[in-house]
Amino acid sequence: MDTLTTSGLSGRMTQPPILVTGGTGKVGARIVARLKRENMAVRVGSRSGAPRFDWTDPSTWDAALEGSRRVFIVPHDGELLTRPFVRRAKELGVERVVLLSGRGVDVPGYAGDNDAVGKTHVDGEDAVRSCGLAWTILRPGWFAQNFSEGFFRAAVLAGELRLPAGDGAASFVDAEDIAAVAVAALTEDGHVGQTYELSGPRALSIGEALALISEATGRTVRYTPLTAEEFIAQLVAEGWPRPDAGSYADAVAPIRRGMDEHVSDGVQRALGRPPRDFADFVKDATAVGAWQGQGRPRDQDQPA
Known part of the structure; x- marks a missing residue:
């Protein structure tokens, strides 16, 4: 080894x-x-x-x-x-x-x-x-931690996430799984020349993901679907440059088109175990107080 x-x-x-x-x-x-x-x-x-x-x-x-x-x-x-x-x-x-x-x-x-x-x-x-x-x-794929550390967190704290994602779903992957695969690839044999596509074990719509967060935290968080045009206009009104707002809308578009809902086998292949479920991520994030505090209008991070 x-x-x-x-x-x-x-x-x-x-x-x-x-x-x-x-x-x-x-x-x-x-x-x-x-x-x-x-x-x-x-x-x-x-x-x-x-x-x-x-x-x-x-x-x-x-x-x-x-x-x-x-x-x-x-x-x-x-x-x-x-x-x-x-x-x-x-x-x-x-x-x-x-x-x-x-x-x-x-x-x-x-x-x-x-x-x-x-x-x-x-x-x-x-x-x-x-x-x-x-x-x-x-x-x-889309990080589960976007809800707790990234650009969705402020909206979760504010009680409403507005996105042009329609009723599409994504198989959100826990960043802990990404890190575990990375460490294995850096330190072990057997990973050279491999391309690992990483996802969670199931696909969830934005509404379903927020329902799990609401249940765990006791904080009501709703999802409001927007058209891409409505979303861009909203961000521009909040002070975003229009090109950045358009890029954000484009990043969300694959969810709306059903291109992010498939489950990948990369975590299983790399680590010999299934990926962590979104519900487990929510439980752990709630335990460390990820959703305590007050919401801001919107974090201007980039999608990941």
């Missing part, structure tokens, strides 16, 4: 550090925590990290990559930076990369022709597959 060595009675880490870009985000922070629990040396790649890592400043890349042999890549959405980053990583001795991509990359019509995030993933996947390094690609 391919392992990263430790030595000493205390299990002191002697292996090269694993670089986790996006190391403070929904997935990256969970990967960092899991690696630390396994006594792995880890380097958090972020603008607040030491050394500092900034996707848009290539002069910061070398220090972050120095000494690393394995890297988890959260791409910089909207820009084609994964390819030059992987090229530089290889030059500096990196041997294995695990890329966070997205569902629908290889599905015609999933994303719009001008979808910048989609282009980032398409180019990033090609860069990783052709780089000559050991690679694994993760393609998660």
Whole structure:
């Protein structure tokens, strides 16, 4: 088995550090925590990290990559930076990369022709597959944590989530599962050359997901479906730039069109167990107070 060595009675880490870009985000922070629990040396790649890592400043890349042999890549959405980053990583001795991509990359019509995030993933996947390094690609669907940490949370707290999702459903994936698969791909044999599409075990409509949150928290949260035009107009009225509002509406469109409801087998294949159910995510999030506090009009995060 391919392992990263430790030595000493205390299990002191002697292996090269694993670089986790996006190391403070929904997935990256969970990967960092899991690696630390396994006594792995880890380097958090972020603008607040030491050394500092900034996707848009290539002069910061070398220090972050120095000494690393394995890297988890959260791409910089909207820009084609994964390819030059992987090229530089290889030059500096990196041997294995695990890329966070997205569902629908290889599905015609999933994303719009001008979808910048989609282009980032398409180019990033090609860069990783052709780089000559050991690679694994993760393609998660919609994160369950969008309801508790991301751009749905403010609406949940306010009691109403308004989206152009129609009556479509999504097989929301728990970020803990994404992190578990990433850690396995970074530290174990058997995952090189694999593309894992990750989802939860069942599809839920937005209304069904909110009903589970309402039941667990005692907080009434309703879903109001909008047309794409109504949704864009609402965001613009709240101060969003129209192109950003349009991108958000486009990101939700696959749910409305029934393209996010299928269940994928990536978690089972990678970990040998089924994925966590959305109800389990809700139970855990409620226990840690994820939905305590007051709502704001809307978080301006990007969909994930």
